[in-house]
Amino acid sequence: RKEVEQDPGPFNVPEGATVAFNCTYSNSASQSFFWYRQDCRKEPKLLMSVYSSGNEDGRFTAQLNRASQYISLLIRDSKLSDSATYLCVVPLGGSQGNLIFGKGTKLSVKP
Amino acid sequence: DGGITQSPKYLFRKEGQNVTLSCEQNLNHDAMYWYRQDPGQGLRLIYYSQIVNDFQKGDIAEGYSVSREKKESFPLTVTSAQKNPTAFYLCASRGTGQGRSTDTQYFGPGTRLTVL
Secondary structure: OOOEEEEEOOOEOOOOOOOOEEEEEEOOOOEEEEEEEEEEOEEEEHHHHEEOOOEEEEEEEEEEOOOOOOOOEEEEEOOOOOOOOEEEEEEOOOOOOOOEEOOOEEEEEEO | OEEEEEEOEEEEEOOOOOOEEEEEEEOOOOOEEEEEEEOOOEEEEEEEEEOOOOOEEEOOOOOOEEEEOOEEOOOOOOOOOOOOOOEEEEEEEEEEOOOOHHHOEOOOEEEEEEEO
């Protein structure tokens, strides 16, 4: 079975801190990867897509290590509004476009 | 506005009843998906449909049924055969064709089902 593994946390950090989440995956054929953000009792929303070695969007940086089969998400200068659960998502492969979701890493940013 | 809508937001069901959850999208997406999320768990795939009038079972299809009579709509019925239906149900859609954007699934706001 193809799996996606994440540290469930919670990660409790002060405002302004830098925090990093790791995710490992078992499907070596995956070409694209995603980080979704899910707020409490809400739907997941796409945060970043990763197609090559990495991607950066403001305070958020995603990096991909294909050899070791892990993806990381780095958040710099954490804000209170960054508090959420971050889901690592990997395509299953094939034409159906099905995704495998990690259980998520919970982040809590404190004042 | 383009997007995915789900209704109702909250649903209460008595044991032994069937209930149908609505999912509608106006994104012109071909593919649609139903997931279930339980506390502390990842999303699990119930059913998916790549095109109108066709759908496939996901990992946990037992006790559920779907239909895809229109491109915009993919309703999910939770039947009395589903032993533990209390959960958060999420519908998603994905564009198909060429390009990287077709990898991404976009979610509706979800329906929270509680069995009384």
